[in-house]
Amino acid sequence: MLRIGLTGGMGAGKSTVARILADRGAVIIDSDLVAREVVAPGAEGLAALVDAFGADILAADGSLDRPALAAKAFGDDESRATLNSITHPLVGQRTAELIAGAASDSIIVQDIPLLVENGLAPLMNLVLIVDVPEGIRIRRLVEFRGVLESDARARISAQATDEQRRAVADVLLDNSGAPDDIVPVVHRLWEERLLPFEHNLRTVTSAHRPNISIVDPDPDWPAQAQRLIARLWGACGALASRIDHIGSTAVPELPAKDVIDLQITVADIAAADGLRAALGAAGFPVIARVTHDNPKPTDADPDGTNVVLWAKRLHGAADPGRVANVHVRVAGSPGQQFALTFRDWLRADATARVEYTEVKRAGAAKAAGLIGEDAMLAYLDVKEPWFDAAYERALAWRAAGD
Numbered sequence: 001m002l003r004i005g006l007t008g009g010m011g012a013g014k015s016t017v018a019r020i021l022a023d024r025g026a027v028i029i030d031s032d033l034v035a036r037e038v039v040a041p042g043a044e045g046l047a048a049l050v051d052a053f054g055a056d057i058l059a060a061d062g063s064l065d066r067p068a069l070a071a072k073a074f075g076d077d078e079s080r081a082t083l084n085s086i087t088h089p090l091v092g093q094r095t096a097e098l099i100a101g102a103a104s105d106s107i108i109v110q111d112i113p114l115l116v117e118n119g120l121a122p123l124m125n126l127v128l129i130v131d132v133p134e135g136i137r138i139r140r141l142v143e144f145r146g147v148l149e150s151d152a153r154a155r156i157s158a159q160a161t162d163e164q165r166r167a168v169a170d171v172l173l174d175n176s177g178a179p180d181d182i183v184p185v186v187h188r189l190w191e192e193r194l195l196p197f198e199h200n201l202r203t204v205t206s207a208h209r210p211n212i213s214i215v216d217p218d219p220d221w222p223a224q225a226q227r228l229i230a231r232l233w234g235a236c237g238a239l240a241s242r243i244d245h246i247g248s249t250a251v252p253e254l255p256a257k258d259v260i261d262l263q264i265t266v267a268d269i270a271a272a273d274g275l276r277a278a279l280g281a282a283g284f285p286v287i288a289r290v291t292h293d294n295p296k297p298t299d300a301d302p303d304g305t306n307v308v309l310w311a312k313r314l315h316g317a318a319d320p321g322r323v324a325n326v327h328v329r330v331a332g333s334p335g336q337q338f339a340l341t342f343r344d345w346l347r348a349d350a351t352a353r354v355e356y357t358e359v360k361r362a363g364a365a366k367a368a369g370l371i372g373e374d375a376m377l378a379y380l381d382v383k384e385p386w387f388d389a390a391y392e393r394a395l396a397w398r399a400a401g402d
């Protein structure tokens with residue numbers, strides 16, 4: 001089951017995008033509808049509101065009189081908190097029921113106007129933001145939905161800013177053009193990203209790039225990594241002691257494979273195994289055949305197995321639109337420490353970056369024309385000898401700095 005969060009500023013076109021996704025077979029959960037359902041006549045939420053705020057929040061027909069509730073609940077922080085403490089858990093519960101009731105191969109799209117404001121992005125496998133500049137949104141609300149311009153401005157200024165929304169966007173859907181412009185964009189997203197993402201999740205498969213290609217550094221990599229890290233924290237909670245962006249994409253100005261590497265640090269390998277299901281559900285299925293890193297010559301396991309000192313668990317993003325590796329390593333183990341030291345050394349040492357770039361390019365050249373495991377082996381064949389020496393140099397650099 002794939003869980004997508006859909007949001008955008010008021011008037012951006014969330015409902016429009018949700019309709020296109022529903023046409024393709026997505027299960028839409030509209031959080032505004034759910035919020036209304038949990039305080040409908042006869043619902044537990046309405047009774048709780050009456051207990052808290054009095055019977056005069058009811059209209060003559062017994063339904064919720066929203067303006068009357070607003071007058072009471074939005075006056076002070078305490079009342080607002082009381083209102084939220086009643087409605088939020090019920091909305092959460094009902095949403096969970098709807099998700100649990102959906103087929104296991106569903107693509108669930110949660111249409112949540114306040115997704116960003118309520119910090120819900122990390123709970124989703126992917127966040128889609130419908131992006132339209134504020135001025136255009138206001139014009140559309142006035143023109144097509146009959147909202148007073150002053151009301152539109154006031155409501156929009158109480159919401160997250162466009163910048164805050166863009167910061168959590170895995171996918172930015174530009175709906176500033178003509179109404180039909182967005183249609184093929186959403187269809188392509190469905191076919192090329194959402195369908196394979198769901199399939200990968202269900203079959204415990206990670207997305208990968210078929211061949212080795214070293215690309216120019218993308219200044220957006222760090223922000224992409226931070227979005228994935230927020231999601232990983234949601235899955236790991238207290239089982240992780242730190243989560244870091246590592247590898248070449250964490251080093252500014254370093255050409256790299258377009259694959260984000262992340263490291264989750266845990267207390268022991270049992271904790272790493274304990275994260276398997278949660279990481280899978282968060283969008284990062286385990287790659288079970290990998291049980292350890294390649295040891296460096298000076299720090300091998302005494303028994304030669306490599307599964308003690310160099311033990312790790314590897315997960316890979318199921319999202320074909322953002323390939324990523326998640327290395328789960330034990331705090332203080334040589335692999336865990338080296339990942340951080342190597343990154344920091346490259347960040348500090350311009351000469352090392354040039355050398356490493358050349359080695360990667362040579363490895364990619366050797367892997368040219370090959371695919372899958374063969375490509376990776378050819379690449380590593382060139383890279384690993386340099387890496388073994390770099391291990392010593394990076395450790396020496398760290399020791400000199402301490």
Ligand code: ADP
Binds near residue numbers: 008015140
């Ligand atoms: P939201 O659900 O994000 O508040 P809606 O989907 O209701 O926004 O869209 C707001 C209004 O703008 C609607 O009347 C809708 O028909 C209209 N609209 C949506 N997309 C476009 C577009 N690309 N161009 C012009 N109007 C649009």
